[in-house]
Every structure is written in C-alpha cells, then in structure tokens.
Amino acid sequence: MYAGMPDSNPKSKVRHQIDENLKRIYDETLKEEIPDRLTQLLEQLRKKATDDSGKAS
Amino acid sequence: MASEPRAATDAADPAVLSADATEENPRDQLVGYLPSLRAFAMSLTRNRSAADDLVQDTIVKAWSNIEKYAIGTNLQAWLFTILRNTYYSSLRRTRREVADPEGIHAQGLYVRPDHDGRLAYRDFQRAFDQLSPEHREVLTLVGASGFSCEEAALTMGVAVGTVKSRASRARKRLSELMGLAEGEDAFSGVDQASMAVMGRSGMQAA
Numbered sequence: 001m002y003a004g005m006p007d008s009n010p011k012s013k014v015r016h017q018i019d020e021n022l023k024r025i026y027d028e029t030l031k032e033e034i035p036d037r038l039t040q041l042l043e044q045l046r047k048k049a050t051d052d053s054g055k056a057s
Numbered sequence: 058m059a060s061e062p063r064a065a066t067d068a069a070d071p072a073v074l075s076a077d078a079t080e081e082n083p084r085d086q087l088v089g090y091l092p093s094l095r096a097f098a099m100s101l102t103r104n105r106s107a108a109d110d111l112v113q114d115t116i117v118k119a120w121s122n123i124e125k126y127a128i129g130t131n132l133q134a135w136l137f138t139i140l141r142n143t144y145y146s147s148l149r150r151t152r153r154e155v156a157d158p159e160g161i162h163a164q165g166l167y168v169r170p171d172h173d174g175r176l177a178y179r180d181f182q183r184a185f186d187q188l189s190p191e192h193r194e195v196l197t198l199v200g201a202s203g204f205s206c207e208e209a210a211l212t213m214g215v216a217v218g219t220v221k222s223r224a225s226r227a228r229k230r231l232s233e234l235m236g237l238a239e240g241e242d243a244f245s246g247v248d249q250a251s252m253a254v255m256g257r258s259g260m261q262a263a
C-alpha cells in the first residue's frame with residue numbers, strides 16, 4: 001500500500017501529516033488478523049458452488 | 058495476443074499482476090482483498106463489527122455477481138465499489154432518522170496539537186470520526202489506500218475532478234475539526250512560543 005504522491009504543494013505540511021495519520025488508521029485495520037467468520041464465509045461459498053455445480057440443481 | 062495493455066493502473070495491484078492469467082477465477086482472489094476491504098469498511102463505519110458485516114455483505118455480493126467483473130480490470134476497485142454502494146444504501150435508510158449527519162454532530166470539536174507539536178493520533182482519530190462518511194471515504198481512498206484519483210473516481214462513480222475537490226474540502230474540514238485554520242502550520246508546533254515565531258514570520262497571529 002503506497003500512498004499517492006502528495007500533489008506537490010509546499011504549503012502543506014499539515015496535509016502531509018494528515019496523510020500520515022490517514023495511512024496509520026488504514027494500516028491498523030489492514031494489519032489485523034482476518035476474523036474467522038470472513039474466511040469461513042468464503043469457504044462456505046466455495047463449497048456451495050462446488051456442490052451446486054455437481055448437482056446442477 | 059498482440060499487446061497487453063500494460064499500464065492499466067500503476068498501483069501495486071495483484072489483480073493487475075495476474076491479468077494475463079485469464080483462466081484464474083477472480084473468486085479465488087477475494088481472500089487476498091479481505092484486509093483492504095476491512096480497512097476501507099472501517100474508514101466508512103468506524104466500527105469494527107459493522108465493518109465486518111459490511112465486508113461480509115460485500116463478499117457475498119461479489120461472489121454471486123462475479124460474472125460482472127471484467128477480468129484484467131481493477132478487482133480491488135470493483136470490490137471497493139460494491140462495498141461503498143452497500144454501505145451508502147444502508148446509510149440512506151439510517152439517515153432518515155439521523156438528521157444532519159455532518160452538521161450538529163460534528164460541531165465543536167477543537168483539538169489543539171500536543172505541546173510536542175504533533176497532533177496526537179487519538180485526537181486525529183476523533184476528528185476523523187467527526188467527518189461525514191463521504192469525506193472519510195475520499196480521504197481514505199486517495200490518502201491511505203494507495204488509489205490514484207482516477208481509481209478513486211472509478212470506485213466512487215464520480216469524475217476525477219469531483220474526487221479532487223471533495224478531497225480538498227474533506228482536508229479543510231478535518232483541519233477545522235482539529236482547530237487548525239486553513240494554511241496554518243499547526244502540526245509543527247503551535248504553542249505560545251511558536252505562535253510568536255509564526256507571528257513574526259508573517260503568518261497570521263490572530
């Protein structure tokens with residue numbers, strides 16, 4: 001995840017720090033472990049798709 | 058067969074990297090986008106379980122509509138679009154009960170930077186929470202997710218110019234919420250002493 005480059009705007013040290021903080025907020029969630037229910041959901045969907053294509057119901 | 062469009066996007070995007078593996082099922086790639094979907098969902102909802110609900114709905118929709126995704130295009134942007142559309146349609150229902158999501162609620166949060174001059178992260182988060190979801194969205198997309206303005210425009214379904222102007226208003230609003238006048242260089246130390254310095258150097262002292 002690389003930030004877009006700050007539009008070259010020298011006035012904005014504020015802007016730079018805003019972006020740093022935005023990234024920090026984003027990255028905190030990004031680094032969290034994925035809850036089981038989400039990975040399990042994908043497994044269920046895959047299983048269902050396999051079953052359905054087998055049965056062609 | 059001739060030439061593949063190499064520069065579909067310059068983001069480090071797994072969907073693009075695997076664009077020539079046309080046989081690959083995009084459904085198999087969904088798992089790899091769970092972290093960024095959660096991060097984006099958190100930026101909209103600011104609530105972990107609401108964010109995970111939103112990701113869950115997104116995954117189900119993406120899975121069952123996967124034929125609408127054009128292989129080789131930006132899968133992350135496609136998924137983010139589903140996520141934000143899902144979010145906003147549920148928000149529209151909620152908003153009928155919550156008047157003025159951006160106004161009243163958002164007033165009156167003024168946080169000065171710490172004496173070390175850097176805005177405390179916690180205070181930044183509080184200000185970020187006060188933004189409208191639309192403002193959090195645009196700032197997250199262009200400021201944190203690594204999306205270009207073009208990718209953000211694609212995701213949000215608006216013109217690139219709209220992304221830029223909205224991002225600019227969002228930054229301004231964020232600055233206001235943190236008690237920073239526009240253009241004020243507050244992060245670099247707005248205590249009494251530096252105020253005096255800034256006054257001398259011609260920045261507004263009022």
